[in-house]
Amino acid sequence: MDKRTRWYRKWDLDVSRETVEKVVAECSTPDKYARGGGILNGPYTPPDSEDLIGKTLVFRSEGVEMTFEITGINELIFSENGGEKKTCFTKVKTLNHEIYLINQLIPGYTMSRQISLVVDMVSGYATVCDAHFGTPYSSIDVERSFIFGRLDGDFQPGEMHHFTSELVGRAIEWKYSDKIMLIKHMYTSDLYYTYSAAAPNGAWMATNPADYVKVRDNTFIFSFVEERQAGLQGFFVIDTDLMHDMGVFYGCSADHISSNCVGAIGHWADCTTVFDK
Numbered sequence: 001m002d003k004r005t006r007w008y009r010k011w012d013l014d015v016s017r018e019t020v021e022k023v024v025a026e027c028s029t030p031d032k033y034a035r036g037g038g039i040l041n042g043p044y045t046p047p048d049s050e051d052l053i054g055k056t057l058v059f060r061s062e063g064v065e066m067t068f069e070i071t072g073i074n075e076l077i078f079s080e081n082g083g084e085k086k087t088c089f090t091k092v093k094t095l096n097h098e099i100y101l102i103n104q105l106i107p108g109y110t111m112s113r114q115i116s117l118v119v120d121m122v123s124g125y126a127t128v129c130d131a132h133f134g135t136p137y138s139s140i141d142v143e144r145s146f147i148f149g150r151l152d153g154d155f156q157p158g159e160m161h162h163f164t165s166e167l168v169g170r171a172i173e174w175k176y177s178d179k180i181m182l183i184k185h186m187y188t189s190d191l192y193y194t195y196s197a198a199a200p201n202g203a204w205m206a207t208n209p210a211d212y213v214k215v216r217d218n219t220f221i222f223s224f225v226e227e228r229q230a231g232l233q234g235f236f237v238i239d240t241d242l243m244h245d246m247g248v249f250y251g252c253s254a255d256h257i258s259s260n261c262v263g264a265i266g267h268w269a270d271c272t273t274v275f276d277k
Helices: 017-026
Strands: 056-061 064-072 075-080 086-094 099-105 114-120 125-133 142-151 170-175 183-187 192-199 202-216 219-225 233-239 244-252 257-269
Touching: 017 244, 056 114, 056 125, 064 114, 075 099, 086 244, 086 257, 099 233, 099 244, 099 257, 114 202, 114 233, 114 244, 125 202, 125 219, 125 233, 142 202, 142 219
Parallel strands: none
Antiparallel strands: 056 064, 056 142, 064 075, 075 086, 086 099, 099 114, 114 125, 125 142, 170 183, 170 257, 183 192, 192 202, 202 219, 219 233, 233 244, 244 257
């Protein structure tokens, strides 16, 4: 489990912990947090996968055991370290039928809890991103930990997922749908990234804390938490062979929460410009 320290900066966009707890309680059903995605949930979002229905995935790391029993296309039974089993609404996504993103909110947490499991079903190696609302600085910001481990079972040899800087110094321009502008992600350092877009009233650019994890050659987890903005987390699995990603936005505002899956297609871009011509 790893939390990496960065200097904290924030505009005054916070709401009280009591407000967050109220919103979490009122938005506890998936029709209120997980079935949308808005304009980012376009034609490039992979469909929900049925590949793993009937399988039980047991993830282990040092001092951590998580069990994911996938019972339906959008249903999963989660338990942790032999504790209570909880039925969750889940989204299972894949780009290549080998690497899967399995995302769910775990019920029973006043400040919400999202578990995002990325698993390579060839090697068995996996990453858990364990996230919730609230940090020592802000009630609305997402705080998370990355846990690297492996599934029980017989798999081919591979390498443990790990933090990487392989994407640093590069950029990808992403297209989510025809309804919004292209968004460029510039992977500017091992602890931050910058994104930009050609908005109607001019160029937009912001830099946020980010993490990069290598899953296997040409497949990466890229994740950020908005800083001096609304505090949401973006979490993506990027396949640089396919130039396609799948991911989830997780966040809270004064009147709703979101845990919505998205997807985009991309192309390599210039890391030194706000947006490409």
